Amino acid sequence: xxxxxxxxxxxxxxxxxxxxxxxxxxxxxxxxxxxxxxxxxxxxxxxxxxxxxxxxxxxxxxxxxxxxxxxxxxxxxxxxxxxxxxxxxxxxxxxxxxxxxxxxxxxxxxxxxxxxxxxxxxxxxxxxxxxxxxxxxxxxxxxxxxxxxxxxxxxxxxxxxxxxxxxxxxxxxxxxxxxxxxxxxxxxxxxxxxxxxxxxxxxxxxxxxxxxxxxxxxxxxxxxxxxxxxxxxxxxxxxxxxxxxxxxxxxxxxxxxxxxxxxxxxxxxxxxxxxxxxxxxxxxxxxxxxxxxxxxxxxxxxxxxxxxxxxxxxxxxxxxxxxxxxxxxxxxxxxxxxxxxxxxxxxxxxxxxxxxxxxxxxxxxxxxxxxxxxxxxxxxxxxxxxxxxxxxxxxxx
Numbered sequence: 001x002x003x004x005x006x007x008x009x010x011x012x013x014x015x016x017x018x019x020x021x022x023x024x025x026x027x028x029x030x031x032x033x034x035x036x037x038x039x040x041x042x043x044x045x046x047x048x049x050x051x052x053x054x055x056x057x058x059x060x061x062x063x064x065x066x067x068x069x070x071x072x073x074x075x076x077x078x079x080x081x082x083x084x085x086x087x088x089x090x091x092x093x094x095x096x097x098x099x100x101x102x103x104x105x106x107x108x109x110x111x112x113x114x115x116x117x118x119x120x121x122x123x124x125x126x127x128x129x130x131x132x133x134x135x136x137x138x139x140x141x142x143x144x145x146x147x148x149x150x151x152x153x154x155x156x157x158x159x160x161x162x163x164x165x166x167x168x169x170x171x172x173x174x175x176x177x178x179x180x181x182x183x184x185x186x187x188x189x190x191x192x193x194x195x196x197x198x199x200x201x202x203x204x205x206x207x208x209x210x211x212x213x214x215x216x217x218x219x220x221x222x223x224x225x226x227x228x229x230x231x232x233x234x235x236x237x238x239x240x241x242x243x244x245x246x247x248x249x250x251x252x253x254x255x256x257x258x259x260x261x262x263x264x265x266x267x268x269x270x271x272x273x274x275x276x277x278x279x280x281x282x283x284x285x286x287x288x289x290x291x292x293x294x295x296x297x298x299x300x301x302x303x304x305x306x307x308x309x310x311x312x313x314x315x316x317x318x319x320x321x322x323x324x325x326x327x328x329x330x331x332x333x334x335x336x337x338x339x340x341x342x343x344x345x346x347x348x349x350x351x352x353x354x355x356x357x358x359x360x361x362x363x364x365x366x367x368x369x370x371x372x373x374x375x376x377x378x379x380x381x382x383x384x385x386x387x388x389x390x391x392x393x394x395x396x397x
Contacts, residue, residue, distance in 0.1 A: 028247070031259055035252035036206055039259070042251050043222035051200055051209030051267065054274055062285040069194035069286065076194065081283060081292040082110035084128055085336065087270035087329060088119025088237075088263070089299025091360055094369035095352050096124050096297040097142040098376025104132040105381040110293075114196040116211075116271055118264035120299060122199045122236035126179070126214070129197045130186050137178060143370040147363045149174060151243060168234055168244045175230045184218040184226055191215030194286070200264035200271055201235045204245065209267035235261035269329035270296060272336050279343040294340050295386070298351040300329060302391055333390040341396070348386035350379075 031039050041047040049055035069076050086096050103109035109132070117125030127138035151166040187197060197214040212232045217225050228248075235246035240262045247258045264271075272294060273279065283292065304326065309319050333349065340347040356375055360368035379385075388395035 028260070029257050030205060031250055031252060031257035033206075035257070039250040039252040039257065041217075041224075041228065042249065042256070043224060044217055044220045044228070046213065047217050047220075047228070048210050048212045051211040051271060052274065054276055059285075062282065065194040065196075066286045068192055069288075073193040076113075077287050077289050080110065080290045081288050082112045083272060083292075083294050084110075084112045084115045085270050085272045085294070085296045086115070086117045086121030086124050086128065087296070087298045087300065087332075088121055088265035090120055091364045091369050092299040092352060092372065093120030093124055094142040094372040095376040096121065096299045096350075097127075097138050098373035098378075099297060099350060099380045099384065100124065100128050100376075101135045101139055101373075102377035102380030103384070104135055105377070106383065110295075112195070112295075113288075114198065116198045116200065117236070118200045118268065118270055119237050119239075121270065121297070122233050122264060125197060125199060126183060126187065126233075129190065129195070130183070133186075134183075139373065141174075141178065143373050144366055145174070145364055145369070146366050150364050165242050166244070168238060171237070172230065172234055175233060179226070179230050179233065181226065184229065187215055187218040191219055199232050199236050200267065201232060201246075201261040202264055202266040204240065204260045204262050204266075206259075209264065209271070210261065211271070232261075236264040239263050240266060265325070269300075269325070269332045270298065270336070271332070272296075273339070275335060275339055279339070279345060291346065292344075293346040293348060294336065295348045296333065296336060296350070298329060298333065298349065300326070301352045301354055301356075302330065303354045330390065334393075337390050337393060347388060347395075349388075349390055350384060350386060 037050075046057070055061070086093075089096075100109070111131065112129065115125050115129040117123070117128075123141070124138065127134040127141075148170065150171045151168050152170060153166050191197070195215070199212045199214055201210050201212065202208070203210050214229055214232070217229055217232075222228075231246050231248060234244075235248070237243070238245055238261075243263075246261045248261055250257055250259055273282075279292065283289075305322075307319060309315050337347050337349075339345075352372070352375075356372070358368055358371050
């Protein structure tokens, strides 16, 4: 994977020249811009919405949630209202997975009103949403998976003709076993209680974040529902250029088109709700009266990783991209924190501690991931010391 990373960076530099001389691996029928706001997934019209603005049908959604809570979980309006946001981070997702399983062992893991996930966080989110029944599967996924279980590396010649440096067919095959009919049925049961599971991808044509309502998709009964959920999870974890993008079929004005979706981390490293949304107003609409708490799991270190850079193009670009990802992630933590302060919400942040100094031997190293999982598990089981503000902020008393 290291060699392919170098090749990928070189290809990105030469891309204007390569695009004119190489055939693409996917013949597209792209959605025209004019249909950007009205295109729908066949059979599932309310499957997703833009992640950078409030959905136009938000009032209808809130009314539906209120009725679901009233019918299936009437005591919920007096209980704490807990939200969980899980960030990207690749193999470092093992930390978040361990934290969640350790949370169960500590016997104080909340039943989250909503769970959101981006990239590796998207793969964790369904397990976190469904509760301790899925802890064993979550642990297995993040302690036994290796690079070959996630992707197939392409040859240089193949890369020049393809849409990515690696094929994620192995990941798709893994998800066929894990994300099954039983999981979708369990998601529907929780969705009907007024709980929500949201996964973020990036629409690369539109250059905008997209949030998928997995409960609505699961409940739709559509023939494409199960495969669509798998595709969304793969898309959310598909690093542009490195992993295969996902082409999702949509319908507009009676015709079929496709959208290209990639890693949700391209838009943001972690998300909860748009900055324009007043959470206090939302909870009044639903009828929730308990204390609201946000839990954010950042599957990464917060501190910068000092590394002497060789004066060559590949290491310079590699460290530049790493820096962009780190600072974008911190900016997302700031955004969620400021929204929480404005809305009077209790903010809780976790991240990989700086004294964890293990290094992976490959992109997805089971030994490294197991140690990181165990770290998160122990910290949560022993009572995780949640940070009450991101770095640079002093939490109010």
